[in-house]
Amino acid sequence: SSAAYEHILISTPKPGVGLITLNRPKALNALSSPLFKELNDALTKYDEDEAIGAIVITGNGKAFAAGADIKEMAPLTFSAAYSNNFIAPWSHLANSVRKPVIAAVAGYALGGGCELALMCDVIYCTASATFGQPEIKLGVVPGAGGSQRLTRAVGKSKAMELILTGKNFSGREAGEWGVAAKVVEGDHQALLGEAIATAETIAGYSRVAVVAAKEVVNKSQELSLREGVEYERRLFHGLFGSEDQKIGMKAFAEKRKPEWTNK
Numbered sequence: 001s002s003a004a005y006e007h008i009l010i011s012t013p014k015p016g017v018g019l020i021t022l023n024r025p026k027a028l029n030a031l032s033s034p035l036f037k038e039l040n041d042a043l044t045k046y047d048e049d050e051a052i053g054a055i056v057i058t059g060n061g062k063a064f065a066a067g068a069d070i071k072e073m074a075p076l077t078f079s080a081a082y083s084n085n086f087i088a089p090w091s092h093l094a095n096s097v098r099k100p101v102i103a104a105v106a107g108y109a110l111g112g113g114c115e116l117a118l119m120c121d122v123i124y125c126t127a128s129a130t131f132g133q134p135e136i137k138l139g140v141v142p143g144a145g146g147s148q149r150l151t152r153a154v155g156k157s158k159a160m161e162l163i164l165t166g167k168n169f170s171g172r173e174a175g176e177w178g179v180a181a182k183v184v185e186g187d188h189q190a191l192l193g194e195a196i197a198t199a200e201t202i203a204g205y206s207r208v209a210v211v212a213a214k215e216v217v218n219k220s221q222e223l224s225l226r227e228g229v230e231y232e233r234r235l236f237h238g239l240f241g242s243e244d245q246k247i248g249m250k251a252f253a254e255k256r257k258p259e260w261t262n263k
């Protein structure tokens, strides 16, 4: 339950929208292992909750997240990192959450914070947000997929430059480069409003179709074009077995709004 969380806040700002607010403001939302445990727990609960159609993850005006918790990592040894599979729990979001997740990024999204945003399905940010992979400055490299996802998002040359220099990039640049789907000129509240509105739109569609849409787009990141198109077609065929396909197409013909059963 929400009361059990120490490092995050959860709420339902609109019907169908599950909001997770990272809440370690004094540490700029540094992503400690205890925080991530709570994040994964909240994500799992929203994913399983039939009333929820889309999830938003945000921070505050100063920070989305300023990275993995450096103070936790500093004394870590290779053997402890390896045997405990440090950072592996972070894969839950990218590998197991089936409902769409929107990152609403204001302030710092550095290191693991940038990687967390990149693991989300859609990024919205403020123009003044600060993204970056500064791990090189700490004697390490991105460890939660940043070298792979940022490279897919911006191309090799730009990703190399960013990861090798550790220099930051702005929310405005994130928008220009296609890292972010939307750049909001206002503050964190304005940004969050936009992210929640989009989540509400998604939550208004058939749950079955939404999960399928996320799945097919994600396949484009893993498969060859031919395999991906074939995968898409199979899933498209499969949706003719859903009630919501009949409901959606019938409603169109009858010029009325569909009432989804999510079946």
Ligand code: HXC
Binding pocket: 026, 027, 028, 030, 031, 066, 067, 068, 069, 070, 071, 087, 108, 110, 111, 112, 113, 115, 134, 135, 138, 141, 142, 143, 144
């Ligand atoms: C732990 C952090 C932190 C972090 C900030 N804090 N970032 N603690 N881990 N990643 C803490 C500070 O120690 C400080 O605590 C408090 O938050 C406020 O931070 P300040 O530095 O005082 O704020 P400011 O001067 O405004 O500078 C903001 C900042 C700076 C530029 C974002 O905090 C910064 O450079 N942070 C580290 C960014 C970073 O290197 N991230 C990548 C981490 S490596 P006190 O107690 O002093 O008040 C990483 C690896 C990922 O993420 C790979 C695996 C996932």
